[in-house]
Amino acid sequence: MKCIVLDLPHVVFGMEGTNxxxxxxxxxxxxxxxxxxxxxxxxxHDWNNESCAKILKRCKEAIAGENRAGAKVIIVDMVLDVFGRDDKAMETCLFFDIALIPYVSGQERTEKEWAKLFFDAGFTGYKIIPAFGLRCLIEVYP
Known part of the structure; x- marks a missing residue:
């Protein structure tokens, strides 16, 4: 497997990769x-819906093309209304949502809000897997 880390020029300046x-x-x-x-x-979750749509459209372009069976976008983020959350977990998720307000233009999202972002960006489907405590693994398909 080969990995690419994409970041702003000043962040990756001088960073050395490996094979x-x-x-x-x-x-x-x-x-x-x-x-x-x-x-x-x-x-x-750091970005508003308009910015997320732009990011997701760039992601879709990146995985587009022939011979790309299995291509997808994998997201690790919160899904507010994921099945099985107890009251304390939901309270913590909502706290994160409120905490984002003074720092960034983002938000935590419900499954319905995530789905709208995905479909508006041109994706055809998604799967949410509760996997990392409060965060979920979300697979998004072209």
Missing amino acids: NLTYVAGDMFEAIPSVDVVFLKWLL
Whole structure:
């Protein structure tokens, strides 16, 4: 497996990769390198819906193309109304949602809100897997 870390130029400046890891300077709002899988961990909750739509459209472009069977976007983030959350877990999720307000334009999202983002960006389906405490693994398909 080969991995590409895409980040702003000043972040990856001077970073040295390995035989299977490459650092690429760029902007996820402009373009994402062509790949089989895009992995976004606790990133989209920092952005408003308009910005998320731009990011997700760039992700879809990155995984598009022939011979890309199994291509997808993998997201690790909160889903507010995921099945099986107890009251304390939901309270913590809502606290994170409120805590984002003064710092970024983002939000925690319900499954319905995530689905709207995915479909508006041109994806055809998704699967949510509660997997990491308060966070879920979300697979999004072109």
